[in-house]
Amino acid sequence: MSIYEDYNKASRLYDNQRVAVGADVMAAMLQFYSGKPLEVLKILDAGCGTGNYAKAFIEMGAKQITLLDASSKMLDKARSKLKECKEKGMIAGIIEAKMPPMPFPDDTFDAVMFNVVLNHLDRNDNTFPNSVATLKETVRILRPESLIIISAMPDTVLTRVTWFTQLNMDLTNRFVEAVVPTLEQCEQMFHDAGITCIQKLNILGSDVFKNYYNLDGPLDEEWRGTNAYWSFATEEEIGVVEKKVKDLKARGEYEKWVKEHDHSGDTGILTIFFCKKNLSKPRSN
Template sequence: MAEKKPVTTNIEWLNRAYSAKGLTDLRSLYDEWAASYDTDLVQPNQDYVAPTLCAATVAKYLTPSQPLDKIKILDAGCGTGLVGGALAKLGAKHIDGIDLSPGMLKQAGNLRVYEKLDTCDLSKPLEVESDSVDVVTCIGTLTHAHVGPEVLSEFVRVTKKDGWIVATVLDDIWEPVGYRAEVDKLVREKKVELVSADSGDYRRGAGVSARMVVMKVIK
């Protein structure tokens, strides 16, 4: 019987992502990684569960007046479409995706679960109308060397009153990089209600955890 080869951790991609020097570097990295991204992150020693957990969280907090198949969802930093795919499996039908990488968006388009896909620099104001979406998801993007906490106020701007924001923030940058402070500020300004910011599985196989930040927009 042939010896089974051990699963290898494709950590080099992650090292490059977490040490990227600016937008050009990030875009090039994700364009290169796009074809193997899903395979690399679902292997057992990564077990990237955050997209599935996000979709379940969205479904959990929707009210009867917000059926999943009727609401408008903006998947910010959608990558290859792992979150969109998970949402579609639960019944979501109106999902737009935005991402920095054209290569990742091409992969997301192959899923045929997004109504619209656009390139976007999340470090700048979003080219999305105010009060135009019911839910914003942002999974895997609020991480090292990517997008800062200032994007949260943009998510609030584009979300309708009584809508939802569901985002992951890696545990080790939640406070040091200012995400917690930004959330606290939005709460003080009575723009959102913080429903949850519990730490939980993110890349479960690698032992990496993140906050699943759930905010209800009350502006």
């Protein structure tokens, strides 16, 4: 689904790091706002990756989930992971397609979720046209009173919260400027797409990454290979990171530096937006 990360390549190691953080909160809020149990709701996991969120929702009671992703290898992982669920009829479909558009009829779903997906649809355009077009398509395929769930890591997470993204701020600032929307830009995207955020939550902690506190991770190509952030890095920028880590370790200051620069426990890494489509359609430009 990404315009800058090769997820066919990343699929091999993706599940070594990623988990469905916040899935319990998403499921609870979906049931709260819909007034219905998960088992009767038709849910689209858009940009599903290897199916971690779909699997988590099924384990909490969902029985009608459709998976969509542009990476064939990520979907292969999802099919393997969810084979038993599909045989039991809990998977409505597993579809390979690039967003936008959305390959579904009008009024198909009760909920659509995008988990750290929208930042992969645009590059070097702060109006985020592909994200807006995808959200407009989401409005079309949703039934009335449905919910759109969007999780994201805002720009300030990379610049101030996650410790490893502060090892080379030139790289981080370049990455943020190219693909990561600010909270204000997210709100503008929602407005342009004809949706309204009705609730916004931060998930504290670093649980989105299994090996977040592997302090040797920045020196390990496989550890870096599970995070799209590193796909932006040039060899020179990786060299800067490696040199800083080695220098801090040589001075016996590395663990202290990480503690001083890690704010995942008090600020959180993941922001979840719960949105509904507006009653009137957005104006055409």
